[in-house]
Amino acid sequence: MAKPIYIKTAEEIEKMRAACDLVSRTLGEVARWAKPGVTTLRLDTVAREYILDNGGLPTCLGYQGFPGTLCIEVNETVVHGFPSGYVLRDGDIVGTDCVVTLNGYHGDSCYTFVIGEVDEKTAGLLKTTKESLYVGIEAARAGHRIGDISNAIQTYCEHRGYSVVREMCGHGIGRSMHEEPEVPNFGRKGIGPMMKPGMCIAIEPMINLGSKNIVIERDGWQCHTRDRKPSAHYEHTVLITDGQAEILTTFKYIEEALGSRPGQEADTNTTE
Numbered sequence: 001m002a003k004p005i006y007i008k009t010a011e012e013i014e015k016m017r018a019a020c021d022l023v024s025r026t027l028g029e030v031a032r033w034a035k036p037g038v039t040t041l042r043l044d045t046v047a048r049e050y051i052l053d054n055g056g057l058p059t060c061l062g063y064q065g066f067p068g069t070l071c072i073e074v075n076e077t078v079v080h081g082f083p084s085g086y087v088l089r090d091g092d093i094v095g096t097d098c099v100v101t102l103n104g105y106h107g108d109s110c111y112t113f114v115i116g117e118v119d120e121k122t123a124g125l126l127k128t129t130k131e132s133l134y135v136g137i138e139a140a141r142a143g144h145r146i147g148d149i150s151n152a153i154q155t156y157c158e159h160r161g162y163s164v165v166r167e168m169c170g171h172g173i174g175r176s177m178h179e180e181p182e183v184p185n186f187g188r189k190g191i192g193p194m195m196k197p198g199m200c201i202a203i204e205p206m207i208n209l210g211s212k213n214i215v216i217e218r219d220g221w222q223c224h225t226r227d228r229k230p231s232a233h234y235e236h237t238v239l240i241t242d243g244q245a246e247i248l249t250t251f252k253y254i255e256e257a258l259g260s261r262p263g264q265e266a267d268t269n270t271t272e
């Protein structure tokens, strides 16, 4: 039998809101540290301590043996990179993907940070990937199907010359970090499960500058682009409603942190 897609009660939605606020604030803390000279292990420690100090649990830490609170995605790393002694340097990009558990519910979000200044091609990749997240969210409505989100993201990115990673997907989220349905970032309109009010899903485009192909390393986790060109990743947890989907996570804490950092400007894309 197919696994169910859960419809959250009002009480559960409040818990989702709280978990999503905590993961959003956590990435806001990480944003203060995402700069040249800082190790990715430092980013991970900042996230873990913030989550624990605020009554949450770092969901990824120990999940099937994963060694971090954050998935660290430097340059060509697509997903599931390990925190390490790697020192971030000018021109890098680093995605930090974070999941928290709070009162039994999960919030999931990812943001790709610019370290110092990046080249124009990489900046373009980040801009399009972030925009594609909001384009996908726009398609997430009751009565629409999951394929409508997938198709919207794929079309937006491919028309701009980027490629969509096939092996990794967004997902339902709630009592578990990964629930039904799968939310691919490519596919046909009008296919897949129908969305209903009360569903919660994590939408997370993973978009490459070069080809779509990826390699999973021998550790079974870390994943990089086959051509070693950069990959970008942004993620929000959203609630399906009768109208526009409600975005439960937010980048506002990140953008506040980046905006207040001397010599760094928050990017000026859609903020939510």
Ligand code: MF3
Pocket (backbone or CB within 6 Å): 059, 060, 061, 063, 066, 071, 080, 097, 098, 099, 108, 109, 202, 204
């Ligand atoms: N945000 C990732 C996801 O959406 C988190 C999973 S990483 C793991 O699937 F380490 F927990 F596996």
Ligand code: CO
Pocket (backbone or CB within 6 Å): 108, 170, 171, 202, 204, 235
């Ligand atoms: Co996710």
